């Protein structure tokens with residue numbers, strides 16, 4: 001049996017995979033078991049911040065691996081403290097961090113914190129969280145519940161109670177939803193899985209004005225948008241606001257599993273000893289790799305991300321078969337005339353890996369992808385769109 005046959009035989013069928021086995025890679029080029037090379041415009045869904053087999057990250061990981069691969073959280077360990085310090089500096093105002101292993105876990109931590117904050121500051125009934133329609137917050141029972149998409153709310157009920165959904169960019173609907181039982185509003189500043197929808201600055205302004213009037217927390221789910229993806233370290237930094245809790249994951253570990261929940265002063269002392277934990281959270285090898293990633297996301301790289309994003313947009317906007325282009329930095333959604341899934345399948349045949357988000361083609365390449373590779377991938381995308389019309 002080859003990997004595809006063995007996968008079909010032994011792995012539970014939760015994924016609709018493309019017919020490609022990725023064997024190795026370097027930078028933004030993936031090498032398939034079919035002997036072909038592919039330009040990777042998905043980066044493992046915004047995870048491989050510096051592409052495949054990155055030398056700097058590999059050196060950081062292997063150096064730590066030779067020392068300690070894991071300690072329990074009953075002892076102190078340096079790598080996660082250095083990572084927390086570095087993240088705290090990037091977040092400018094969110095000082096403390098809790099480490100888990102995934103985006104969903106980071107959100108679970110934020111949700112627990114918001115509920116405890118609500119009880120302590122506004123009473124036992126203050127435990128509900130408003131999220132947005134078309135949001136995506138994860139696959140655990142509680143984060144599915146937080147996710148504002150009906151397709152996720154089938155078959156797995158009963159869901160965790162205490163979530164309500166309002167349409168994005170509708171300040172009036174948000175205002176109507178807020179009462180004394182609401183402890184937090186959770187948003188993605190750019191919705192990823194929901195279709196690369198950028199939140200309206202007026203909506204964000206309205207949200208923070210309401211927060212001031214009605215006293216609730218704002219949770220930014222930056223699992224996908226964080227770590228330089230949009231051309232700022234975090235997407236909330238485009239809006240000049242400071243959330244009370246920020247969650248991140250995907251690009252943070254550069255390809256190794258990690259999630260983090262960051263706490264502003266308003267929430268830094270809500271969780272105390274015994275309130276939360278994770279066996280693997282803050283793992284030294286993963287933290288050492290993540291530290292090497294965070295350190296390299298500096299102003300020069302962020303500027304490059306913004307410029308590359310602008311270049312991609314300029315090549316796609318107004319092109320044949322392209323209806324609209326949304327997103328910021330290297331998080332881009334392309335509404336196309338043909339079926340997006342068909343276009344992406346055709347791109348793969350032609351040697352480029354793209355993603356979809358709802359009805360759009362989605363681009364989430366490594367932040368250090370080169371211009372020639374961007375252009376090669378965009379040429380393929382434009383040809384695939386044209387051929388699918």
Ligand SMILES: *Cc1c(COP(=O)(O)O)cnc(C)c1O
Nearest residue numbers: 102103104136137138192223224
């Ligand atoms: C991917 C994603 C999650 C879930 O992350 P996992 O690591 O798969 O648990 C949560 N929120 C957003 C915005 C995401 O894009």
